[in-house]
Amino acid sequence: MIQKKISTAVIKRLPKYYRYLGDLLENDVVRISSKELSHRMGVTASQIRQDLNNFGGFGQQGYGYNVEYLYNAIGKILGLENKYNTIIVGAGNLGQALANYTNFDKRGFEVKGLFDVNPRLVGITVRGIEIKDLDELEEFIKVNRIDLAILTLPKQKAPKVANDLVNYGIKGIWNFAPIDLKLTNKNVVVENVHLLDSLMTLSYNIKETI
Numbered sequence: 001m002i003q004k005k006i007s008t009a010v011i012k013r014l015p016k017y018y019r020y021l022g023d024l025l026e027n028d029v030v031r032i033s034s035k036e037l038s039h040r041m042g043v044t045a046s047q048i049r050q051d052l053n054n055f056g057g058f059g060q061q062g063y064g065y066n067v068e069y070l071y072n073a074i075g076k077i078l079g080l081e082n083k084y085n086t087i088i089v090g091a092g093n094l095g096q097a098l099a100n101y102t103n104f105d106k107r108g109f110e111v112k113g114l115f116d117v118n119p120r121l122v123g124i125t126v127r128g129i130e131i132k133d134l135d136e137l138e139e140f141i142k143v144n145r146i147d148l149a150i151l152t153l154p155k156q157k158a159p160k161v162a163n164d165l166v167n168y169g170i171k172g173i174w175n176f177a178p179i180d181l182k183l184t185n186k187n188v189v190v191e192n193v194h195l196l197d198s199l200m201t202l203s204y205n206i207k208e209t210i
């Protein structure tokens with residue numbers, strides 16, 4: 001379906017379309033004009049049209065968008081019809097909080113395992129998932145065909161663990177350690193998440209309004 005290289009900016013906007021369309025679906029909205037969708041999302045109608053034209057366009061003149069069709073199509077573009085067997089490495093505060101969040105499972109990112117080096121945490125279960133020792137990581141990944149790892153460990157430990165994960169055959173890393181991980185293996189993708197970046201943007205905007 002995708003013929004040309006899609007810009008990162010467009011890809012980053014797709015989850016927002018998906019989220020808004022999901023809300024519309026939940027409210028039994030069958031179709032929506034690009035004007036109405038743009039109004040709700042706070043982006044211009046031409047931006048929406050341009051973004052969706054990257055994938056062939058989905059609207060019809062005079063009709064707008066079929067919500068369910070567009071929702072499913074964007075889900076497919078995002079690869080959400082796939083299931084991702086997921087592990088969390090670093091089962092402290094954040095790792096456990098993420099393990100407790102059931103919406104990841106609903107979206108297809110099923111948390112299969114939790115790993116830590118702290119013997120006081122190993123053996124404890126979080127939402128029915130036992131925290132395992134890091135020594136078991138390689139075998140677990142292979143046996144359970146793990147696709148994706150969430151890193152919630154100290155930043156000094158992240159590069160080594162990430163490198164090991166790559167060698168064990170992981171496909172993607174969702175990194176929360178406060179370091180921009182760069183992997184040499186181009187077949188493995190990383191998404192670095194920094195909540196503080198968002199908080200600092202908020203700080204800037206507060207400063208501007210005072």
Ligand SMILES: NC(=O)c1ccc[n+]([C@@H]2O[C@H](COP(=O)([O-])OP(=O)(O)OC[C@H]3O[C@@H](n4cnc5c(N)ncnc54)[C@H](O)[C@@H]3O)[C@@H](O)[C@H]2O)c1
Nearest residue numbers: 090092093094116117118152153154155157176193194195
């Ligand atoms: N990106 C973000 O927005 C964001 C937000 C909050 C926290 N963080 C980061 O997430 C990480 C976790 O934060 P936290 O509050 O849960 O800390 P925490 O100390 O509660 O948990 C970290 C866990 O990692 C474990 N660990 C240490 N080395 C390990 C290794 N080699 N392999 C596996 N596990 C190992 C520790 O035993 C501990 O249980 C920190 O790096 C923190 O800075 C990032």
